[in-house]
Amino acid sequence: MEDTGRRLLKFKGYYFKRVGLDVDFLENLDDFEIRDDDDVFIITYPKSGTIWSQQLLSLIYFEEHGKRTENLETVDRVPFLEYNFQNIDFSARPSPHLFSTHLPHYLVPRGLKNKKAKVIYIYRNPKDVMCLYFHFSHKWAENEATTTIEEFMELFLEGKVTGSLWFDHIKSWYEHRSHFHIHFMMDEDMKKDLRNSVLKVCKFLGKELNEEVLDAVVRQATFQNMKYDPLANYENILNSQPGQKKKKALFLCKGTIGDWKNHMTVEQNERFEKIFQIKTKDFPLEFIWDINEE
Known part of the structure; x- marks a missing residue:
């Protein structure tokens, strides 16, 4: 274990943020009980569609979530395993x-x-990931302060951020996919055709939704609806933390494919692209870089 500053902790070669992290739990995570077919894990690199996926699973599995008959945050329905913000007793949770x-x-x-x-x-093109991560870091003080996107890009490309190196994360999960019952999905596909993405997720999960329920899930899972939903967008949780109330900032940003073009210079993009091509040589997963791509 390596102490890397006020906000980051390196554990077994991986960078964690300190907030919400229980190191003792982490030390014993290998023995955490998995309930076989009932358990579903969303795996993401930070800023790759996690909150959207949490909302989607909540709508698919919990009718009361969509109908608002139960006032429960999405993060409580699909909590983070390593960051137990709400101090949930995981062993006491009912299936699924x-x-x-x-x-x-x-x-x-x-x-x-x-x-x-x-x-x-769930994965997303790393240029959008990096730009979103930069703005998130400034808004919520996620990492050690960086004043420019150029500085943050260097940390991102060196893997010195929460989540470590993006390239390692996605490549290692894909290369070890045979060890897991796993389904890969692009965040951009969800944005371009949400209904089809919901159908694919339901098929993988073995969940059958009638047309009425499917329509309701798709409607409530649109990014625009979710962005202003206080149960889904983390606003209540983050704005309740010390020092955050005064910001009252939206946790979710634009959710636009290709927004990196509005933030990266030509030189930054060329440097990023060169490293991307080297790191992902012969890597089979495809990426969508612009909203107009087919």
């Missing part, structure tokens, strides 16, 4: 066990590798 995590494949509970529990890996 739904979780979110940014963990690399080698740190997840070993029971997840028996292929019974389901894993959904």
Whole structure:
């Protein structure tokens, strides 16, 4: 374990943020109980569609979430495994066990590798990830302060941020996919055709929704609706933390594909692209870089 500053902690080669992290829990995570077919894990690198995926699972699994008959935050329905912000007793939760995590494949509970529990890996083009991450870091003081996107890009490309190196995260999960019952999805596909994405997720999960319920899930899971939903967008949780109330900032940003073009210079993009091509050589997953791409 390595102390890397006020906000980051390096554990077994991976950078965690300190807020909400229980190191003792982390030390024993390998033995965390997995409830086989009932468990579903959303795996993401930070800023890759995690909150959207949490909302989607909540709508698919909990009718009361869509109908608002139960006032429960999405993060409570699909909590983070490694960051237990709400101090939930995971062992007392009824099935289905739904979780979110940014963990690399080698740190997840070993029971997840028996292929019974389901894993959904959501990924996004790394230029948008990096730009969103930069703005998020400034808004919510996520990492050690960086004043420019150029400075943050260097940290991102060196993997010295929460989540470590994006390239390692996605490549290692894909290369070890045979160890898990896993489904890969692009965040951009969800934005371009949400209904089809919901159908694919339901098929993978073995969940059948009638047309009325499907329409309701798709309607409530649109980014625009979710962005202003206080149960889904983390506003209540983050604005209740010390020092955050005064900001009253929206946790979710534009959610636009290709927004990196509005933030990166030509030189920055060329440097990023060169490294991307080297790091992802022969990597089969495709990426969408612009909203107009087919």
